[in-house]
Amino acid sequence: MTPITSLAGKSVAVFGLGGSGLATAEALVAGGAKVVAWDDNADSVAKAAAAGIPTADLRPIDFAGFEALVLSPGVPLTHPKPHWTVELAQAAGIAIIGDIELFCRERRAIAPGSPFIAITGTNGKSTTTALIAHMFRTDGWDVQLGGNIGTAILSLAPPARDRIHIVECSSFQIDLAPTIDPTVGVLLNLTEDHLDRHDTMERYAAIKARLVRGAGTAVVGVDDEWCSAIASDLDKRGTPVERISVHRPVANGFFADKGRIFEAEDDAIREIADLAGIGALRGVHNAQNAAAAIAAARAIGMSDLSILEGLNSFPGLAHRMEGVTRIGKVLFVNDSKATNADAAEKALASFERIYWIAGGKAKTGGITSLEPYFPRIAKAYLIGAAAEEFAATLAGKVETVMAGTMDVAVAAAAQDAARDGAAEPVVLLSPACASYDQYSNFEKRGDHFRSLVQALEGAKPLVEVK
Known part of the structure; x- marks a missing residue:
């Protein structure tokens, strides 16, 4: 922990008590600040209180008595509209900062x-x-x-x-x-x-x-x-x-x-x-x-x-062009971190013969910008809420399978890639979408893909993608 001594003895409001917010409150308390912490989620408030963080609803408190409002990054500062704590802090003329600033x-x-x-x-x-x-x-x-x-x-x-x-x-x-x-x-x-x-x-x-x-x-x-x-x-x-x-x-x-x-x-x-x-x-x-x-x-x-x-010696990161296994000549790659088309483009540009698993909660623009890479895609397996939108973009250009869910997509892609005559066909999860329609985050999505792939017959851990 890095105790925040620069605010010792000062009254500080903290809003947002998730992972980084709770760590921030603990660091402020450890450094001697007088903390009042709150969250719109009752469970988060209870967890903070159990950790010894002073908690109270900030709505009735006069913000002029605080040196600063320390806000968790997930809380809106300006758009789509300022959070209510931000409005109170602005009205009181106090600083609105986060954990990076404190560091x-x-x-x-x-x-x-x-x-x-x-x-x-x-x-x-x-x-x-x-x-x-x-x-x-x-x-x-x-x-x-x-x-x-x-x-x-x-x-x-x-x-x-x-x-x-x-x-x-x-x-x-x-x-x-x-x-x-x-x-x-x-x-x-x-x-x-x-x-x-x-x-x-x-x-x-x-x-x-x-x-x-x-x-x-x-x-x-x-x-x-x-x-x-x-x-x-x-x-x-x-x-x-x-x-x-x-x-x-x-x-x-x-x-x-x-x-x-x-x-x-x-x-x-x-x-x-x-x-x-x-x-x-x-x-x-x-x-x-x-x-x-x-x-x-x-x-x-x-x-x-x-x-x-x-x-x-760099081993890479999970969910970012992560080589999961090779079954025969087929390489399986987990790129679940590709939550927009620009990120997915990087993966599509890296391989020549792709069995592409894509979809989820679409972002602005969908996958239209990826059209130059469509010739590399042998077949696309579409999942989640964006499936129909993506299918319309791919129509007449890439053969598609409306898989719906990850388990169906992995099974079909693995089977099709195994029959491919290319030197190194790749089953690639690079969704070009957020995960929130079917998974709580991209890590959960990538973990599910990895577990499904590792359960396939002949799968062994892959130390390195080459």
Whole structure:
């Protein structure tokens, strides 16, 4: 835990007592703050009270008596409308912040300059965060890994000069962190997402840009117009920028070409790594992740040898291009984390002969943007609420099976792929949808796919996708 001493003796309202919210309340209490915590969910309030957190309904309390409202990132700050606690805090003129902001304040107070890498982007941030953490662990560092990737940031050990924090940040978390200032800030990419919470793409991009604007060194992917503009703005502000690209060489930074990562410095170019044979880093999207990780590690001072050792031993993440098994020549891949079309595109671009399991709760635009990859799809097996919409998009272009549920889809795809004459047919779960129609989250969806695949005759654990 990181006790928050910067608010010792101050009265603080906390709303939202899920995993990160409860950890935040505990850290504030441990640091000496006078906490009043609440949640719209009675079970969450009861759990917090049982953990010794002071709880009370915040509605009748005068917010002018609070130093700040600490909000969980899942609670609406601005859209579709501000939560009632936000309206009360705004009326009282107090700060509205989150756990990332509390961590940044504590870091400046107790260990200024301690190494801190923060990663964001629409897609790829979890893999990049995990890869950076793995590289530093391999290099012998005391690594604290958390944030949006799983462990709440305030559940991690406190900042220290001999300890590195590597933290994935969502747009919701950054929106509640006005003074975020990592040693290295990584912005991978930006595509339309979460506009129900941010209203416009301009606002979404501005929130993401905050993470790199406050960084000592900014690592920015420049393969989309939004991030390219952000990198140019950082140049004007005088922030050191390392550009990364998988589409073209850069003058200063890191770029990928056919799985090889190059470093460019004043137009001098040298090869840093070759990703060929690293199953967990397969595909162009993972070349971007690897380039960003290399840039971040280099900014902290990691040697080329340690970088290579970390890349070559990276096991990958569950639900992100996760190789589950190979039965005969058929490869089974769990990419349940692909909750939108842009994420699914990365997986479809990585394989040549695909038996595609897709569907769930559709997002804006559906899968129309994936049409260039339809020739790679031998057959699609559609599940969930989006099945009919996806079938209409695929009509006349890809043979489809209205599977409805995961068990039907896996059984049919496995059977069809086994009869395919291609060198390596792939049964790919890459839904291009949220999971909420049939599963509580993408992890549950991916776990179900994995368990079904592992139950197939001839299935054995796959250590590495190659």
